[in-house]
Amino acid sequence: MSKHVLSPYKIGKMEIQNRFVMPGMGVNENGTVDEVSIAWYEARAKGGFGLIITEFFAVDALGKAVPGEVILDNDEIIPMLAKLPERIHNYGTKIFMQIHHAGRETNSYVIGAQPVSASAIPCPINRELPRELGTEEVYELIEKFGDAALRAKKAGFDGIEIHAGHGYLVTQFMSAYVNRRTDEFGGDITGRAKFGIEIVKNIKRKCGSDFPVCMRLSGDELVESGRKLNETAILTKLLEEAGVDVFNISIGVYATPQYMVAPYPASIGFNVNAAEAIKKAVHIPVIAVGRINDPVLMESVIEDGACDFVALGRTSIADAEFPNKVKEGRIDEISPCVGCNTRCQGKPGSDPKDSGISCAFNPFSGHETTLKILKSDSPKNVVVVGGGVGGLETAWVAAARGHSVTLLEKTDKLGGQIVYGCVPPNKVELSRAVKYYKTMCKKYGVKIKTNFEATKENVLEQNPDTVILATGAIPIQPNITNEGIPVVQALDILGGKVQAGNRVLVIGGGLVGLETAEFLTSQLRSATIVEMLDEVGNGIGDSTKYFILKSLKENNVEIITGAKVEKFTTNGAVCSTKEGKITLKDYDMVVLAMGTKSFNLLESEFEGQVKELYVIGDALPGKDKTISAAVDAGAKVALKL
Incomplete structure (x- = not known):
């Protein structure tokens, strides 16, 4: 070939x-x-x-x-x-x-x-x-x-x-x-x-x-x-x-x-x-x-x-x-290049001071003198909870060092947020990262259990020396009055759990909101984006943002900025702006893309129960919720073991 x-x-x-x-x-x-x-x-x-x-x-x-x-x-x-x-x-x-x-x-x-x-x-x-x-x-x-x-x-x-x-x-x-x-x-x-x-x-x-x-x-x-x-x-x-x-x-x-x-x-x-x-x-x-x-x-x-x-x-x-x-x-x-333009363009991983060239899915790149996968002198029994990219990186690197590693994932799919992130137009290559992680985990003998919801009892039954919590984040569900319009999360649409409406109001103009709107237009549906800030795409690289906004403009997606949702109506929403209240109507669904919050219910359960306990990635409150930060943290924890 x-x-x-x-x-x-x-x-x-x-x-x-x-x-x-x-x-x-x-x-x-x-x-x-x-x-x-x-x-x-x-x-x-x-x-x-x-x-x-x-x-x-x-x-x-x-x-x-x-x-x-x-x-x-x-x-x-x-x-x-x-x-x-x-x-x-x-x-x-x-x-x-x-x-x-x-x-x-x-x-x-x-x-x-x-x-x-x-x-x-x-x-x-x-x-x-x-x-x-x-x-x-x-x-x-x-x-x-x-x-x-x-x-x-x-x-x-x-x-x-x-x-x-x-x-x-x-x-x-x-x-x-x-x-x-x-x-x-x-x-x-x-x-x-x-x-x-x-x-x-x-x-x-x-x-x-x-x-x-x-x-x-x-x-x-x-x-x-x-x-x-x-x-x-x-x-x-x-x-x-x-x-x-x-x-x-x-x-x-x-x-x-x-x-x-x-x-x-x-x-x-x-x-x-x-x-x-x-x-x-x-x-x-x-x-x-x-x-x-x-x-x-x-x-x-x-x-x-x-x-x-x-x-x-x-x-x-x-x-x-x-x-x-x-x-x-x-x-x-x-290890695939998926064109995400994050670490290679100077955005840091888990260390905000580390802005040198690297890769979101390969934190060892650019750190050839400092990060090396070496065999451990004292192999441990390691349990990783969470099968997102942070957990997968931790698992294969730890296993490559000679540790016995079990990874627990509560759903039937590995990949975490990438399961949804590879759905919008032009993002299928993101799925290559999950395929790569599966290959590396298999190569180094990681035991993977899907459809397995971790609890204190079933994890401790495995006699772990180390537990690593990579349980990720969940979408924010705002407390907004709703007079009757269907309201769903963006991940429900991207994950194929909910059939999208024909005229959709997307709340949130970050990456998830923009790409969800792009996905909706690819399905020949119309979308309007409402963002509380004065501009959309906060935190997205300029080149990526250029292409997404170009696509949205070509598909007639209206973007409303500086607008905060006050309530949902039967066919839209009422928003407050600097100029006063506006009413958005003639919609049949609202899709929420208002960010995520850490999901970490197990840390207090394991404190004092295992020799080593780590929390990485999105499961840490207040941390940057990015792929590169989660992967970077996972690799570095694996090297500590």
């Missing part, structure tokens, strides 16, 4: 052992290449990736996009850099350094000066007016790119990637979206391409013709006057002639971030068509990227000739061993 994706392929004269590429992603926050970041990359090399591309390194101090970015502007940095490729090469993996200049995609507080760009046109997101680079300054920067590449080569890197996508400086020159120059670096396509072309030539002159140069490009910038795919195809021909050895085809700019790191509403492989178009335009390898998270998809796009390599960004965060698991036929053991 994976013949093509596991086969070797050449970039220039360099052979890569397979088609799996880990693309550049921001992981370092302290301006160095330290043991933490080396261990991060090494885990992916050990996991079987054929090519690793680092996060970006700035070619000069004005080129930093973020405060912690390493500046590659002097030879003194080479010994520090050399430690990284040395470790990566132990596994037969090749490693390219990504070099870049942010141009206008930064701020003065980051670089200590006014940002620069091809033209004095500010980024609509950063909104800081850049200074237009003079012609001589452009030539100086070309030299700096070449010098940075040479330092990477001296440090032992196998190649270089020029980041010319996502709206950074090289693409600011290449795109009419920014470039309004009238000198040799502006005007027509050839003029706009000259900066990038000269950078490639400079690198080849300084590093040698056999030193591979990759260029990351956005196939479509998705903005008015930005570069479209047909122009990118022309541009890649010019760049190939200049010496580029491989193209890495991404998408978007800072003004369209929802596509640069697309969440689950974007279909898997949504950007492969861009790579395919470039593949037809050039005679060198092409890397495809964009929610490529399934081994079957990877094999298919390479077999069909759409691309030569697949870049697994968040997928490599979710599971460092992805390639090896594919090679060994352990597909069900792959």
